[in-house]
Amino acid sequence: MRTDVSGPVLFARYAFPPNSHGYCGPNDHDAFFEYGVTGADERGLRELSRQFAGAWPYLELIAASLGLDDPLDRRVVDAYWVGNSRLNRVTPTAVGNSMEDRFRRVTGTKFPSLAESINAGGVPHHSFAVFCIYPWTGLLSDGRKAEHALTVLDQCRIRWGKVMAVQGDQVVVESTPLTWDGRTLGFGERITETVVRSVDGVSMMDDLEIGDWVSMHWEWACDKLSDRQVRYLRDFTARHLRIVNEGNLHQGPAALLGT
Numbered sequence: 390m391r392t393d394v395s396g397p398v399l400f401a402r403y404a405f406p407p408n409s410h411g412y413c414g415p416n417d418h419d420a421f422f423e424y425g426v427t428g429a430d431e432r433g434l435r436e437l438s439r440q441f442a443g444a445w446p447y448l449e450l451i452a453a454s455l456g457l458d459d460p461l462d463r464r465v466v467d468a469y470w471v472g473n474s475r476l477n478r479v480t481p482t483a484v485g486n487s488m489e490d491r492f493r494r495v496t497g498t499k500f501p502s503l504a505e506s507i508n509a510g511g512v513p514h515h516s517f518a519v520f521c522i523y524p525w526t527g528l529l530s531d532g533r534k535a536e537h538a539l540t541v542l543d544q545c546r547i548r549w550g551k552v553m554a555v556q557g558d559q560v561v562v563e564s565t566p567l568t569w570d571g572r573t574l575g576f577g578e579r580i581t582e583t584v585v586r587s588v589d590g591v592s593m594m595d596d597l598e599i600g601d602w603v604s605m606h607w608e609w610a611c612d613k614l615s616d617r618q619v620r621y622l623r624d625f626t627a628r629h630l631r632i633v634n635e636g637n638l639h640q641g642p643a644a645l646l647g648t
Contacts, residue, residue, distance in 0.1 A: 392408040396463035397434045399612065400448075401425035401549065402593050403470045403515075404441055406607035415440040425593035435461060444469065447513040450487050452486060454479040468533050469515055470547055470611075471604060471618050472625035476512040488522075496525050502636075509632045519546045520574065542574075543567035546626065548583070548605040549619050558587045560597055560610050573634040586610045 394402075405421055408414040415421060415437045422436040430458055438461060439445055448460035451468050459465070468475045485507045493500050506521040519542065543566055550562030561583050568577040584605050586592055595613050597603065602614040604622065614622070 393463070394428055395406060395430040395535045396459070396461040396466045397438055398425055398428050398593075399463060399466045399470075400438050400444075400461055402611045403466075403606055404438070404444065405593070406609040406611070407545070408441075410607065413443050414442055422588075422593070426591055443518065444515075446487060446491060447515075450483060450513050451475070451479060452524075467522075467618075469513060471614070472514050473618075474621075476514060476625070479506050479512055482510065483579070485514075490569050492522065492525075494549065499525055505634050505636045509636055511629060512625070514629065515547050516626040520629045520633045523572055537568065539569050544607045547611070547622060548579055549614060549622050550605055552599055552601045552603060553581060554599065555586075555597050556583075558585060558590065558592075559583050560586045560603065562603060562605070562610070564605070566617055575634075576629050584608055584610045594630075621624035 401421055402425055404414060405418065405425060408418045408421055415516070417437070420433070421437050424431065424437070425510065445460065447469050448465050451465045452458070452460045452462060455462075455465065455478060457465060464473070464475060467473055485504065488504065490508060492503060496503055503522065503525045511517045511521050523542075523545070546567070548564055550564035552560055553563055554561040561581060563581055565578050566577045566580055568575045584603075585608055586594060586597065595608070597613065602616065602619050603610045604614050604618075606613050
């Protein structure tokens, strides 16, 4: 049975994987993991969550658009990481103003190309950040080879997969990888991959069974998903891939991945 947790704890489940790699958020990722395990909506967890400079402004944007005071409201957190119908209530003007404040100075003359994603229907979903923003802001450009850069891009997005086997602290899932043909990003043939669900039996998420759908971030399984959530995650990811592929934004991934 899937157990709903509070917004802050759900945020920890998704934000811990990149934080453990040192990509974003607070330095003390062990404390972040412990909060996620205990499932306590405590002030300390909320303070750590505010240190995610990439994700936090998106949560604030979604919350403001929904008339909610708490950026860590579960509905907001679910909208950002997985996606739900509430994202359609965030207006292009609100998204544009947020992007202007955050990225105009960073991207300079490239900003108009980035702004195209908003006019094309981009919304504050994590896939928007990964595909439409990161390649233009240098967050993924550090001299990696193109093959490794594609792996990073794939691992950075929230993926979905069906559980094929549970093996102690690991889970074998069937998933769909990201592909790059020199011009467009897409989805490849289904593959089998192994992800982590716990450390020495200690986990932030529910027990899993064969046939369950899970979300994944980097090498971690984050949460059990309903069929509806899988559709939302797949659809919002596809939306932002389409935006990148059909407009000038493809130049961002091209510079990162090569042509």
